[in-house]
Amino acid sequence: MAKGRLILVPNTLDFGAVAVLQAPDLGEVLPLGVIRQAARLTHWVAENAKTTRAFLKRVDMVVPLGRPLQDIVIAELPRAAKGRPAAAPDLTPLLAPALQGIDLGLISEAGLPAVADPGAALVQAAHAQGIVVTPLAGPSSLLLALAASGLNGQSFAFVGYLPVDAAERAARIRELESISRRAHQTQLMIETPYRNEALQAALLGHLQATTLLSVSCALTLPEGFTRTDTVARWRASPSQLPTDKPAVFALLAT
Amino acid sequence: MAKGRLILVPNTLDFGAVAVLQAPDLGEVLPLGVIRQAARLTHWVAENAKTTRAFLKRVDMVVPLGRPLQDIVIAELPRAAKGRPAAAPDLTPLLAPALQGIDLGLISEAGLPAVADPGAALVQAAHAQGIVVTPLAGPSSLLLALAASGLNGQSFAFVGYLPVDAAERAARIRELESISRRAHQTQLMIETPYRNEALQAALLGHLQATTLLSVSCALTLPEGFTRTDTVARWRASPSQLPTDKPAVFALLAT
Numbered sequence: 160m161a162k163g164r165l166i167l168v169p170n171t172l173d174f175g176a177v178a179v180l181q182a183p184d185l186g187e188v189l190p191l192g193v194i195r196q197a198a199r200l201t202h203w204v205a206e207n208a209k210t211t212r213a214f215l216k217r218v219d220m221v222v223p224l225g226r227p228l229q230d231i232v233i234a235e236l237p238r239a240a241k242g243r244p245a246a247a248p249d250l251t252p253l254l255a256p257a258l259q260g261i262d263l264g265l266i267s268e269a270g271l272p273a274v275a276d277p278g279a280a281l282v283q284a285a286h287a288q289g290i291v292v293t294p295l296a297g298p299s300s301l302l303l304a305l306a307a308s309g310l311n312g313q314s315f316a317f318v319g320y321l322p323v324d325a326a327e328r329a330a331r332i333r334e335l336e337s338i339s340r341r342a343h344q345t346q347l348m349i350e351t352p353y354r355n356e357a358l359q360a361a362l363l364g365h366l367q368a369t370t371l372l373s374v375s376c377a378l379t380l381p382e383g384f385t386r387t388d389t390v391a392r393w394r395a396s397p398s399q400l401p402t403d404k405p406a407v408f409a410l411l412a413t
Numbered sequence: 414m415a416k417g418r419l420i421l422v423p424n425t426l427d428f429g430a431v432a433v434l435q436a437p438d439l440g441e442v443l444p445l446g447v448i449r450q451a452a453r454l455t456h457w458v459a460e461n462a463k464t465t466r467a468f469l470k471r472v473d474m475v476v477p478l479g480r481p482l483q484d485i486v487i488a489e490l491p492r493a494a495k496g497r498p499a500a501a502p503d504l505t506p507l508l509a510p511a512l513q514g515i516d517l518g519l520i521s522e523a524g525l526p527a528v529a530d531p532g533a534a535l536v537q538a539a540h541a542q543g544i545v546v547t548p549l550a551g552p553s554s555l556l557l558a559l560a561a562s563g564l565n566g567q568s569f570a571f572v573g574y575l576p577v578d579a580a581e582r583a584a585r586i587r588e589l590e591s592i593s594r595r596a597h598q599t600q601l602m603i604e605t606p607y608r609n610e611a612l613q614a615a616l617l618g619h620l621q622a623t624t625l626l627s628v629s630c631a632l633t634l635p636e637g638f639t640r641t642d643t644v645a646r647w648r649a650s651p652s653q654l655p656t657d658k659p660a661v662f663a664l665l666a667t
Contacts, residue, residue, distance in 0.1 A: 167560050167561060172550070183446070184445075186444070186445045187444060187445050187446035187449075188444050188446055188550065189444055190440070190441060190442050190443055190444055191438075191440045191441050191445070192437070192441035192442055195441075271556055271557070271560045272560060273559075273560040273561075273563065273566045274556055274559055274560050274566040275566055275567055276566065276567075278560075278566070279560075279562075279563050279564065279565060279566040279567070280563070281563075282560070282561065282562070282563030283563030283564070283641065284563075285563065286563050286639075286640075286641040286642070291638075292561045292563070292639050293561070293637075294557040294558075294560045294561040294632060294639070295633075296426070296442065296551070296552030296553075296557060296632075296633055297550070297552075298550030298551075299550075299553060299556045301556070302525055302528055302553045302555070302556055303525070303548040303550060304548075305527075305528055306421050306525045306526060306527040306528050306532075306533075306536070306548045307421060307527075307536065307546045307547070307548040308533075308536070309527065309533050309534070309535075309536030309537030309538075309539065309540050309546070310533065310537070311533060312527045312528040312529055312530065312532075312533045313529055313530075313533075313573045314570075314571065314572055314573050315570065315571055316568075316569065316570035316571075316598065317568065317569055317570075318568055318596075318598075319567045319568055342572075344570065344572075378548060378550075379549075379550050383547075384545075385540075385546050385548070386540075387537065387540040388540070
């Protein structure tokens with residue numbers, strides 16, 4: 160029997176930022192071909208079953224679901240421990256539908272699954288089982304922030320979260336600035352929204368005045384913005400960052 | 414007078430892979446909200462005016478253009494020299510429409526503008542002029558390849574092209590493997606399509622047997638595929654890679 164595929168379905172970037180009833184028509188923010196494929200999937204793996212059902216309701220408003228929502232099977236990924244995926248549990252049981260010939264969707268809370276979220280281990284397990292992996296195109300807050308930054312897009316790195324401890328964070332910021340200077344490589348990072356201001360302060364405190372710093376918030380939403388400036392200019396007038404919306408920080412040492 | 418914005422418009426990933434007449438309906442591969450915004454823009458900066466007109470014809474089939482195609486102004490970016498954008502010419506003249514209050518589109522040959530292409534310098538010039546930069550969501554072959562690879566999506570770097578000289582390329586491959594091991598960071602790279610096989614051979618020749626290698630080709634097209642395997646398995650059975658379609662290579666040292 161032919162195996163099913165693991166289909167990576169992008170989510171919008173508006174989760175948590177707007178109530179579902181105010182959310183834009185899904186057809187405005189995802190390609191119709193993606194919505195069509197999402198509508199026919201009967202089995203899913205997700206970070207969160209509840210928000211996936213909300214997503215499927217939005218799908219249904221554009222392309223009717225292939226079967227009633229209550230008959231769609233949604234399994235949740237185990238909560239990921241921070242750090243190396245090597246420590247993750249065996250995810251092969253979650254792939255059972257695909258091994259039985261049924262296409263399986265993977266979706267995250269926002270943007271592309273398996274990028275800056277725990278889905279990568281499931282994708283790796285799929286490859287190990289000989290399951291074909293098909294990624295569908297959708298928004299990525301990291302790449303939108305990079306594009307909008309104007310910083311080097313020919314060499315860039317995403318490094319996730321910085322340490323919370325102040326001394327470790329300062330050392331990490333200096334290390335990233337040094338890597339950026341040596342490799343002429345943009346360094347991208349994220350932070351939990353309520354710590355956005357603290358990360359901005361740490362970056363302004365420890366980066367050199369000529370380094371370029373870019374901050375993007377709430378991209379694809381009406382209030383979204385990107386600011387790119389030298390650290391000297393940021394210091395002269397810091398931005399007020401939202402405490403409830405994710406931001407992407409990018410630096411390029413010159 | 415209020416300035417216009419610089420709007421970053423994503424392109425599809427099917428350029429060069431399909432004839433325009435066979436190309437999928439743009440509504441299948443880009444969000445309707447993006448197509449709607451592209452349709453109303455009257456001024457563009459592009460890598461190539463001819464392919465941008467072909468793109469706008471596809472836009473017009475979904476959302477009628479705000480004015481006739483021949484009245485839409487398309488300026489071309491200067492051909493970028495490889496290397497540091499610091500060497501680039503002053504791009505401010507290209508921003509004249511935005512400085513005069515007209516929204517200006519930026520588009521590349523494939524995927525998101527200013528990522529792995531010469532548009533970043535224009536975006537940086539826009540920030541320097543106080544022009545608001547608005548990125549629209551669309552496909553990125555790099556991020557699709559990363560998501561589909563199953564390799565670490567919590568820390569990754571895109572490093573562009575490797576050196577063509579064999580000895581330099583071998584040294585660079587070993588350097589990237591060493592960075593990947595130390596930082597547990599996925600390293601992504603691209604190659605000119607006719608050198609895909611040569612890059613595969615070099616990677617298989619110089620990486621360690623336990624390193625994970627992922628190759629993605631033609632993602633979002635029917636013939637697209639992603640293979641992730643240890644270097645040992647790749648050596649046992651290399652893949653035949655297309656010589657006319659771009660591939661993304663990713664490695665993670667374990």
